[in-house]
Amino acid sequence: MKKLELGKSGLYVPSVAVGCxxxxxxxxxxxxxxxxxxxxxxxxxxxxxxxxxxxxxxxVFGKAIKKYNREDIIIQTKCGIVRxxxxxxxxxxxxxxxxxxxxxxxxxxxxxxxxxxxxxxxxPQEVARAFDYLKNSGxxxxxxxxxxxxxxxxxxxxxxxxxxxxxxLQLSIMHTPMIQSGFNVNMYNDSAVNRDGGILxxxxxxxxxxxxxxxxxxxxxxxxxxxxxxxxxxxATLEKIAQKYGVSKTTISIAWLIRHPAKMQPITxxxxxxxxxxxxxxxxxxxxxxxxxxxxxxxxxxLP
Numbered sequence: 001m002k003k004l005e006l007g008k009s010g011l012y013v014p015s016v017a018v019g020c021x022x023x024x025x026x027x028x029x030x031x032x033x034x035x036x037x038x039x040x041x042x043x044x045x046x047x048x049x050x051x052x053x054x055x056x057x058x059x060v061f062g063k064a065i066k067k068y069n070r071e072d073i074i075i076q077t078k079c080g081i082v083r084x085x086x087x088x089x090x091x092x093x094x095x096x097x098x099x100x101x102x103x104x105x106x107x108x109x110x111x112x113x114x115x116x117x118x119x120x121x122x123x124p125q126e127v128a129r130a131f132d133y134l135k136n137s138g139x140x141x142x143x144x145x146x147x148x149x150x151x152x153x154x155x156x157x158x159x160x161x162x163x164x165x166x167x168x169l170q171l172s173i174m175h176t177p178m179i180q181s182g183f184n185v186n187m188y189n190d191s192a193v194n195r196d197g198g199i200l201x202x203x204x205x206x207x208x209x210x211x212x213x214x215x216x217x218x219x220x221x222x223x224x225x226x227x228x229x230x231x232x233x234x235x236a237t238l239e240k241i242a243q244k245y246g247v248s249k250t251t252i253s254i255a256w257l258i259r260h261p262a263k264m265q266p267i268t269x270x271x272x273x274x275x276x277x278x279x280x281x282x283x284x285x286x287x288x289x290x291x292x293x294x295x296x297x298x299x300x301x302x303l304p
Contacts, residue, residue, distance in 0.1 A: 001042025002283045004263050007165030008207045009142045015283040017045040018063055019267040024053025031064040037273040041280045047267050049078035049116055050097050058104035066275035076112035077101045094130040114144045118152050128159040150202040154256045161298035162237040167203055168211040174218035174225045184304055204262050212257050226250050241291050254282035259292050
């Protein structure tokens with residue numbers, strides 16, 4: 001498995017991360033097999049959030065990793081969403097959320113903690129105080145954000161003593177606004193609209209690792225685009241390139257993200273072990289420039 005440094009943290013992680021949002025309802029045996037499939041293929045980075053499965057995802061995962069050396073498993077979780085009510089980046093909520101995650105995961109520390117979506121009522125000094133406490137107490141080793149734009153990150157970073165190492169953002173072949181605006185600079189078409197403040201280039205300039213979420217989805221959790229009859233041209237292109245490399249369309253879809261020079265770390269979302277293996281295999285594929293653009297255009301994107 002290829003490794004990359006997570007931002008400027010000094011922590012080297014697999015190029016493909018394993019998302020655990022959907023494991024809450026898996027049996028103990030299924031969860032153990034899921035974790036073993038990931039670890040045996042070199043994908044030992046697992047992404048969680050305190051709200052996934054109402055906390056059950058962390059709980060079942062904590063039981064599944066008991067057979068492993070803790071230092072061999074990299075755990076990332078997120079906090080800040082109070083589902084159906086608000087976002088909360090207060091000192092009390094962050095610390096309470098981390099303590100809850102540590103208990104459910106049955107571990108002494110988190111490798112990475114991300115703030116889960118922006119809180120417009122955020123007091124950056126308060127977040128910094130929480131991060132300082134969590135770092136100094138040994139409960140969290142590295143910190144990041146999700147779904148934040150450049151100014152939100154700069155505001156927070158101004159008060160932090162540690163670097164923001166990651167930003168989790170929605171990105172897939174069928175969801176590319178951060179790429180489209182870069183192609184259509186100074187044009188009148190809809191693709192020229194900069195919806196995120198140039199977050200792609202900002203993260204590259206500041207050594208913040210982008211973690212694409214929903215890498216196989218279209219829309220906002222509307223479904224998987226692979227083998228979906230709604231996208232015949234895209235799937236025909238994926239099939240052609242997949243046959244060339246002797247892999248699946250799923251593998252090529254993840255490889256398309258990894259090919260970007262931003263050195264992204266896609267977060268898988270599947271609980272199917274076979275599909276998980278296909279996602280992980282993407283780290284072995286390096287698409288050509290021509291193939292990358294062919295896939296991009298087959299998704300309905302037009303180059304100016």
